[in-house]
Amino acid sequence: SAVISQKPSRDICQRGTSLTIQCQVDSQVTMMFWYRQQPGQSLTLIATANQGSEATYESGFVIDKFPISRPNLTFSTLTVSNLSPEDSSIYLCSVDAGGRVEQFFGPGTRLTVL
């Protein structure tokens, strides 16, 4: 399985600011995914990021709020913009398992918005 790292591991941000989360994989992968994990809620897919194309967003998530970059096959960023306390959550990236359905997850970024 791929080794995935995320930066930062946690952050505390002020309302109205933005946070950019980085996801780095130790091997080239086709698909990278960004999830949100809110307390007491299911892991929810925000968007799918493929290299060389625009990210595909799930219902309820928009590019203006969650812009994503995927400059190469080992790296992606998720920005959470115009932060509000409701954005306080854990954000996770994951990668596909070489064309198989199962995914492997990074350690997550814990965001607190004051």
Next chain:
Amino acid sequence: QKEVEQDPGPLSVPEGAIVSLNCTYSNSAFQYFMWYRQYSRKGPELLMYTYSSGNKEDGRFTAQVDKSSKYISLFIRDSQPSDSATYLCAMSGGSNYKLTFGKGTLLTVNP
């Protein structure tokens, strides 16, 4: 009705007990079924992966899928304190790699 239902627990058992974790789902298009284990402040770790109906065993873990009942289970035999974690079920129809997760069940195994 949510696509995937999972009892959030918490579930507390003594060491050595057999643990049964379950999910039900409503989407008959789901064909791929996974169980993830998530320790506190860590990312989910893939435990078991099953395609379609049937059983799959890996050490102390057994995954069962009953597509006719839209019901999946994870059994843990001889549970250990190190098994204490949140267990997430996840499912996919396969065509777009999208995973749909349950809310997770918090398990504590007491020594």
